[in-house]
Amino acid sequence: MEETPYFTLYLLYLSAFLLAYIVLDVYLKAEIYTFAKKVHGPKAYPIIGSNYIFHTKERNYLRTLFNTFDQYKLPVSLWNGNQYEYWTSNVEEIEDILNSNKTLDKGNGYSKLALYLGDSLLVVSDKSWESHRKLLSKCFEPDVLEKFISVFYDRSSDLADSIAHVDQNPTQLILRCTANMFFGTAGLGNIIDLLFIQKVLKASQHSTEKMHNPFSANFYYYHFNPEGRIVKHNLTFLKDYANRIVAERKSKLIKLKKLSNANETDYKPQALLDIIIDTGLTIEASTNEMILFAGETSCKSAPAFLSSCVLLSIHKDIQVGYTHNTS
Template sequence: MDLMTLILFTIFIVGLITLITYHIKRLNLYRAAAKIPGPPTYPLIGNAHYFIGNTADIINKVMELLSAYPSVIRVWLGNQLFIGITDPELVKKVLLSPKTIEKGDVYRFIRPWLGKGLLVAPAATWRAHRKIITPTFNIRILESFVEIFVEQCEILIKEMEVELEGNEFDVFDYVSRCTLDIVCETAMGVSSKVQTRKNSPYLDAVKTITEILYMRMFKVWLHPDIIFYCTSLAAKQKNCLKYLHGNTDNVIREKRAQLNNSPDLKNTKSSEKEKIQRKAFLDHLMELSDEETKFTDKELREEVNSMMTAGNETTAVIDTFAIFILANFPEVQQKCYDELCEIFGDKVNEPTKITRDDVRRMEYLERVIKETMRLFPVGPILVRNVTDDLDIEKCVLPKGSSVVIPVIKLHRREDIWTNSVEFDPDRFLPDEVAKRHPYSYIPFSAGPRNCIGLQYAMMSMKVLLASVLRKYILYKDSKIQIKDMKLKADMLLKPVNPIKVKIMRRKKIN
């Protein structure tokens, strides 16, 4: 046997031993998976062939598979085992268990963007950071942002005036610019003025990077870094990250300088003093961090970018779906407007500022928003890693697998939600809520790792929708059935076709 043959033979034996050892270590995983129903699998790719196509095809295929296997389903993406569940009690067990507190491995693709921010942080980092960050989301601080919500929504109303009495127009562009202006001011304390500009590099970068990330999550051949970073997608992602990180880093540097040169408030006018004292999340984070737990500039950037992502894109999508609902169902819109008339009286169409107390009284509008999030959950799929075997009664989730909670399917289960694809805000009356399992509705996730900004989001959405309804009547040329809405998932749930509405100026109440 010559030297080359010996080398090749040695490589083959080492490779074979490595492969056998790898599979022996995973025997528990294979045995558990065999007990769970699921579609037929193929060598190497598993069920990855089901997810070939665009992001609309992927969400449709997910819904089809969940309909075929309504309780628990097993799916392999390459060598990764995913177990989907839609039973509220099982969902509760998963979201409350310390064995499933880690976000799924697929979230690692987001870390070049958000690093170890709360959205995707490993459990140990998440626990430490959440403890520090939670005080910045207390109700007093959140309510201090209402004035910012109102100011930016007033600009939105003015910008939309060009569409008066015209054809249907894409409402998301207007809304996303408004929510970006809001989140820039509340999260970073800077005025971006995106609404009054033609172009927004930030929005363009976010749109591009979210499409790339979601595509990579479901395309198993793009999982290995060595392959992904050889593609044109990686180059696009790099450019987006350079802009997004640079933008936040510049703000942090400016904030550091401001902290070192704080203004003397004694001789400052009261209006200017209020603006100086009205602090953004970034200001609070810098002040709350003590010497032992002080955030580095990199950690600050990761947390601020996480807040920016959650505060802008998510609320913009929900607001847009809600505007569609209001335009599509005139009777719902009228009830919302009637509630606003009760709150503001004959000043409902006047430029009267919305106050914190006004926001609290918008109960029917809140139910409309909740029902919108039931039908169109902005985070349609949650994924958690299983770090140790977890018995959830119907099956054992084996260590090394990932558990998938398809929120959109959970929110449309006919056995929980009668006529599940019909819009009915009264599902969220207190008596109705009490009848349902608390984990049958989780638009902001649930358990200890739920979304920290749910109150912030609800307040900002109420102000935006109320501002629009006080000024304009929303309507569509023809009604669309919710079951006919085509959806896609570019990380967030979105409509395939842009949501378009018409607006007409409301007549002032005499």
């Protein structure tokens, strides 16, 4: 009797293992699969899930994701490998999630940023989210939002009118102005550092793409892949730069509080960074919290965060309302 080649045995064992894995996965996630079938979304396949939709010519994760939302309309079901994701814009559902202690755990993909972002809210467990909720929720108080939105609308309209006839790229102009005002608020003077903004955007975009690649290995990607080394450099640059911002701003606030003739408003929180520093966190911890807002997974969050800091620092009506609601 002819012996079965080792390669054939290997294929048989591998096939049996994959089949057992799929059957076990379906059994353990029966309730999730039942729910997922009720929500429309791109077709999912074993092991890879629906991640194939992101492998397009443009290789732009965020654009592909938004196109998917437009195509299927929220809520949408997505499978990140064998990890189920439910995307929704329903306010009541989001409120239920934020008010629940059982649904605040971060996804496994966030752990890939832990090396660069430290123990920030981006990577910690639900308990840490709960402890920070008191600070974060104040940003969304009705009184604060009402004043913020009205002033933001007026200033945005003025800005749009002012740059309507500008020849250069308006996005670059806005980023430069935002960076200039933010770094002034942070105690660095009138520094225009577009490089910082660009690196935040690039690092956050690449990080998001890597989170949704089921075949990415953290060590190999960041050490042997040229693109991975760029991401690592950008994330490291982001944290180092943020450390300097926090340290200088913290030093300035301490000096202001020590001055006997200093006006009380000089050292009241003027931006979200000041609020974070006033909680008594260390420079490292404050940096992690700032990165949470400045370099989160969406590349759109960085300009939004910087703009918020700018508005809080230069408009007294928002400042007063914000300080009142957070004190």
